[in-house]
Amino acid sequence: MKRTVPSSWLAAAVGAVALLVLFQFFGNPSRGYIDTASLFYWWGFQWVNPASEGEHGWLILGLSGWLLWRNVHSDDFRLAISDGKVRQSAVGNWHSAIALLAGLALHALGFVAQQTRVCLVAFLFCLWGALRLGGGPRWGRAAVFPIAFLAFAIPLNLLDSVGFTLRVWVVEVSAAIAHAAGIAVLRSGTLLASPDGSYHYDVAAACSGVRSLTAMVALSLLLGYLNFQSWQRRAVVLLSCLPLVYLGNVARIVSIIFAAQLGGPKWGNVAHEVMGYGVFGIVLGGVLGVAALLRRWWPEPGPAVADPTAVVPPLCHPLDDKPAKPTCHLMDDKRAWAVVAGVVALAVGEMFFLRHLAQLPARGGTGVLLAADGVNPVELPAFLGTEWIGRSAAIDAVEREVLPPDTGFSRRNYAFVANRQHDIFLSIVLSGRDRSSIHRPELCLVGQGWTIGQATSHTFRFPGRADAAFEATVLPVRREVQTARGRQVVPQLVAYWFVGQDRVVSSHVQRVLLDAWNRVTRGRADRWAYVLMQTDARDGEAAAIARLQTVLEATLPAFQRPLPAARKGS
Numbered sequence: 001m002k003r004t005v006p007s008s009w010l011a012a013a014v015g016a017v018a019l020l021v022l023f024q025f026f027g028n029p030s031r032g033y034i035d036t037a038s039l040f041y042w043w044g045f046q047w048v049n050p051a052s053e054g055e056h057g058w059l060i061l062g063l064s065g066w067l068l069w070r071n072v073h074s075d076d077f078r079l080a081i082s083d084g085k086v087r088q089s090a091v092g093n094w095h096s097a098i099a100l101l102a103g104l105a106l107h108a109l110g111f112v113a114q115q116t117r118v119c120l121v122a123f124l125f126c127l128w129g130a131l132r133l134g135g136g137p138r139w140g141r142a143a144v145f146p147i148a149f150l151a152f153a154i155p156l157n158l159l160d161s162v163g164f165t166l167r168v169w170v171v172e173v174s175a176a177i178a179h180a181a182g183i184a185v186l187r188s189g190t191l192l193a194s195p196d197g198s199y200h201y202d203v204a205a206a207c208s209g210v211r212s213l214t215a216m217v218a219l220s221l222l223l224g225y226l227n228f229q230s231w232q233r234r235a236v237v238l239l240s241c242l243p244l245v246y247l248g249n250v251a252r253i254v255s256i257i258f259a260a261q262l263g264g265p266k267w268g269n270v271a272h273e274v275m276g277y278g279v280f281g282i283v284l285g286g287v288l289g290v291a292a293l294l295r296r297w298w299p300e301p302g303p304a305v306a307d308p309t310a311v312v313p314p315l316c317h318p319l320d321d322k323p324a325k326p327t328c329h330l331m332d333d334k335r336a337w338a339v340v341a342g343v344v345a346l347a348v349g350e351m352f353f354l355r356h357l358a359q360l361p362a363r364g365g366t367g368v369l370l371a372a373d374g375v376n377p378v379e380l381p382a383f384l385g386t387e388w389i390g391r392s393a394a395i396d397a398v399e400r401e402v403l404p405p406d407t408g409f410s411r412r413n414y415a416f417v418a419n420r421q422h423d424i425f426l427s428i429v430l431s432g433r434d435r436s437s438i439h440r441p442e443l444c445l446v447g448q449g450w451t452i453g454q455a456t457s458h459t460f461r462f463p464g465r466a467d468a469a470f471e472a473t474v475l476p477v478r479r480e481v482q483t484a485r486g487r488q489v490v491p492q493l494v495a496y497w498f499v500g501q502d503r504v505v506s507s508h509v510q511r512v513l514l515d516a517w518n519r520v521t522r523g524r525a526d527r528w529a530y531v532l533m534q535t536d537a538r539d540g541e542a543a544a545i546a547r548l549q550t551v552l553e554a555t556l557p558a559f560q561r562p563l564p565a566a567r568k569g570s
Contacts, residue, residue, distance in 0.1 A: 011336040012134030015100070018347040019126050022107070026354040027119055029111040032404050032436025039119055046155045056215050057153035063222065064146040071142035072135075095140060097339045099129030104346050111354050113516035114435045114525075120154050133336060145225060152218040166213070168454060169246065174253035183261050192257065216241045216283045227291050229300055237291055244286040248279035364518070364526035365501035367561050368428060376408035377428045377529065377559055384554040388414045393425065406432030408529075410559065414551055421536050424551050428559060430529040435515055438530045440508040441496045442475070450477040450492075457506055458495065458545055463553045468562035470504040472497040476541065477534075493537040493544040501526040505566045514566065531560070 027039025034042050047057035103125030110118030128147045132140035171192060178185040186193045217238065224237030252275035260268030369378040382390045393411035408430035416422040431437035445452060453476035462468035475494040497504055498511040501524075505511050511528055518524045533551070537544040 008136065008336045009134040011340040012130050015133065015340040015343045016130045018344040019100075019103075019123075019130065022104075022347045022351055023119070023123055023126075026111070026351050027107075027123075028116050029114045029119065029354075030116050030434060030436045032434040033402065039116070039123060042116055043120060043153075047153070052155055054153070054155045056218070060150060060153040060218060064150045067146040067149065067222075067225075068143055071146065072139060074142070094339075096129045096133035097342070099125050099132065100339070100343050101346070103129060104343070104350055108350055108353070109520060112357065113519050115516060117154055117156070121151070124148075124150055133339060149218070149222070152214065166246065166249070170249050170253055173250050174257065177250070177254050178257045181258070183257060185257055192253070194260070213242075213245050216245050216280075216287075219284065220287045223287055223291060228294070233294050233298065233300065236294060237287060240290040241283055241287050244283040245279075247286075248282035251275065251282060252279050364524040366430065366527040366529065367499035367501055367504065367563050368430060368529045368531075368559050369561070370408075371410070375406060375430075375432075377410035377430050380410055380412045380426060380428075380555060381558050382412075384414065384551060387417055388424075388551065388554070389417065390414050393427070404432045404434050404437050407437040408432070408527075416547075421538070422547055423535065424547060425532075425534045426551065426555065427532045428529055429532075431527050433525065435512075435525070435528070438498075438528060441494065441530065441532050445475070445477055445494065448479075450479050452477050460495075460497075460549060460552055462556055462560075462562050464557075465562040467564065470497060470563075470565040471506040473506045474541075474545070476537065491537045492534055493541055493548075494532065494534045495545070495548055496530055496532040499529045499531060499560055499563065502563060503566045504560075504563050510566055 023039040025037050028034070028037055028042040031037075034045050036042055036045075043057075046052040046054035048055070103122045105122075106125060107119050107122035110116070110122060124147050128140070128143055131143045131147075135142075175185055175192060184195050186195055220238050220241035221234070224234035228234050228237070252272075255275050255278070256268050256271045259271035370376070371378050380390060384390065390412040391414075393413050395409050395411070399409075409428065410430075411425070411427045414424045414426060416424070429438050442452060456474045457471050458474045459469050459471050462470065472495045475496075476491060477494055478489050478491050497506050498508070500511070500514060500518075503514060505514065511530075515526060515528060518526060533548050535544050535547055
C-alpha cells in the first residue's frame with residue numbers, strides 16, 4: 001500500500017519553515033566578530049574555524065542524526081508508546097506547543113541580551129517541538145537525547161577557564177612526577193623547561209585537556225546511553241571520564257619530559273605527537289572498562305516479558321503502510337494546525353520586534369569619560385609629574401579590522417624616567433553597540449605569546465574616594481625572549497577590570513551577566529570598557545602593583561568615573 005504523509009508532518013513542516021526564516025535572518029544578535037544575521041552561519045563558522053576549537057561539531061551533528069534514526073526505528077521506543085507509558089492527554093498533546101513557545105521566548109531573550117549561545121539553545125527547543133508536532137510521542141521520545149547531544153557542538157567560553165585550571169593541575173603534577181624520578185625540570189607557570197635550556201614546552205590549551213574533555217565527555221555520554229537503559233549507570237560512565245581525561249594528559253606531559261630527557265627535543269616532539277593519540281586511548285579504554293565492570297557487577301534487569309493476553313493499542317508511526325487509526329497518539333490534525341498557526345504568527349511578530357530592536361539607537365551610558373568625538377575614551381594625560389612621560393601607543397591594524405568600527409581606544413606607554421625597565425602600559429578599550437567589542441584580555445595575551453599564571457585579585461584605590469575603590473584581576477605572565485645572554489624568561493604583571501555605567505567589575509563573567517541583565521530588564525546597553533595595565537615584574541609582584549597604583553593615582557580621575565564596585569556574587 002502506498003505510504004502517505006500524515007497531515008501532522010505537513011503542519012510541522014510549515015511551522016519549521018517559519019522558524020528557519022526567523023533563525024536565518026534574525027538569529028545572531030552579536031555581530032562583532034562574525035558579521036552575519038544567520039544563526040546557522042554563526043554556528044557553522046565555529047566548526048570550520050580552527051581558532052574556535054569547535055571542529056568536533058561536525059562529528060556531533062552526524063552522531064545526533066544517526067541517534068535520531070536509530071531511536072525512531074528502535075523497538076524500545078515502539079514499546080514505550082504501545083505499553084501505555086506515553087498516553088494521550090491534553091497535556092501530552094501540547095508538549096510540542098510548549099517547546100515551540102519556550103524556544104521562541106528564549107530566542108527573544110537571547111537576542112535582547114546579545115547572547116548567541118542562548119539563541120542556539122532556543123533553536124534546539126524549537127527543533128524538538130517541530131519533531132514532536134509531526135511525529136507525536138514516538139518521535140518526541142526518540143529525539144530527546146539526540147537533540148540534547150547537539151549541545152556539545154555549542155562553543156562555550158567557560159571551557160577556557162576550566163582549561164586553564166586543568167593546565168595548572170597537569171603541569172604541577174607532571175613536574176612533581178619528574179622531580180620524583182630525578183629529572184630537574186623547571187616550572188614557570190604553564191612552561192616546563194630543562195635547567196640547561198635544551199628543551200622547553202609550554203603546556204598550551206591543546207595539552208591541558210579542555211579539547212579532549214569536551215570530546216571525551218560527549219563520547220562517554222554516548223557510550224553510556226548506548227550500553228545502558230538506566231540513567232544511574234549512564235551517569236557513572238559519564239563521570240568516569242573526568243579523572244581519566246586528567247590522568248591521560250598527565251601521562252602525555254610526563255612522557256614528553258622523559259622522552260626529552262633521554263633523547264632531547266626531537267624525542268620530546270615525537271612523544272608529544274604520539275601521546276595525542278595516547279590520551280584518547282587511555283580515556284576511551286578506561287570508559288569502556290568502567291562500562292564492562294558495570295555490566296558485570298551492576299547488571300541491568302532483563303527485559304520484561306509481555307503479557308500475551310494483554311490488549312496492545314495499535315502503534316502509530318507516520319510511515320506505516322496502514323493509515324493511522326483513531327486510537328493513535330499522534331496529535332489530531334485540527335490541533336496540529338492550530339499550534340502551527342500560533343507559532344507562525346508569533347515567529348512573524350518576533351521578526352518585526354527584533355528588527356525594530358536592532359534599528360533602535362544605542363542606549364546606555366559609560367563609566368569612562370569620552371573624547372569630543374563621542375566614540376573614543378578621553379585622551380590619557382601625557383605627563384604624570386616629572387617621573388612619568390606618556391607616549392602614544394598605536395592601535396594595531398588587526399584590532400581595527402576585527403573589532404566593530406564603533407569600538408573606542410585610548411592608550412599610552414608611560415616611561416619611568418628613573419628606570420625604563422619599570423615602564424607601564426595603560427590601555428582602555430571601549431565597546432560600541434555590540435557587546436563583543438571587548439572580550440577577556442587573556443585571549444590577546446595568549447595570542448601575543450604570553451604564558452599566563454594563576455590569576456589573583458587586588459583592590460586598587462581611587463584617589464580621594466575611599467568608596468570608589470575597586471577590585472581588579474591580576475595575572476602574572478611570562479614570555480621567553482632572546483637576549484645577548486641567551487634565551488631568558490621575562491616576567492610581567494597584568495591587571496585589568498571592566499567599567500560599566502554604574503559598576504566596576506573584575507571579571508569577564510560578571511560583566512557579561514550584568515550587561516545581559518541590564519539589556520533584558522532595563523532595555524539598557526551600556527558601553528563597557530576594559531582597562532588593562534602591564535609592567536615588568538622582575539623586582540617582584542608587590543613592587544609591580546605599587547607602580548600600577550602610583551600611575552593610577554594620577555590617571556584615574558582623568559578617565560574613570562568614581563563608581564562603586566560590584567559585590568562578589570552579584
